[in-house]
């Protein structure tokens with residue numbers, strides 16, 4: 277068993293396969309949905325959306341609650357272990373987690389037939405704002421879209437420069453790198469702040485309405 281558990285690729289791919297079979301068994305075998313049913317795809321999309329959302333927000337919380345507050349306690353000569361190895365790897369899963377959360381979230385709204393209504397915060401409903409679920413999930417979607425934008429267009433470009441990822445920014449001096457690191461940190465904090473109200477909408481939309 278240790279040979280299996282000590283290889284993250286085996287564990288991750290097997291977990292995904294078992295999860296997918298579990299979903300198919302309950303959706304088709306127990307609940308009786310067919311492959312083409314919207315409800316089957318809603319279940320599949322919800323599962324994958326929450327999985328990749330955890331990948332994203334898990335890394336966001338790692339940066340904000342673990343890595344950033346503890347960096348000052350690490351001796352300077354050991355800091356490259358974080359800056360050169362751990363942080364670039366974490367940023368990979370962080371930004372692609374964000375991308376797939378956005379894609380699965382938009383597909384989930386489209387699959388349920390309310391993408392436009394949600395993105396207009398209920399204004400596209402007739403009468404406007406009559407469907408509370410569309411207003412609430414729309415607010416959550418926009419908060420998360422702002423967070424996704426921050427990841428891809430502010431945090432990631434600034435981290436690339438601050439950490440000189442792939443040696444593309446070797447010409448930057450220490451002051452410039454520190455300024456980029458600070459910008460990335462402030463936007464990462466902003467996303468941590470937005471994550472709590474955003475999740476009220478994500479988790480509440482189908483519970484409250």
Ligand code: HEM
Nearest residue numbers: 322329330377378381382384385417420421478479481482
């Ligand atoms: C990036 C943009 C995002 C979009 C467009 C989006 C969209 C959606 C939509 C449309 C739903 C279905 C709501 C419903 O009909 O009940 C949903 C549910 C959900 N989302 Fe998101 N979402 C995004 C980001 C996130 C993030 C970052 C998380 C963090 C983990 C997240 C976690 C959830 C959860 C937990 C649910 C509830 C699933 C359920 O009740 O079965 N979403 N999202």
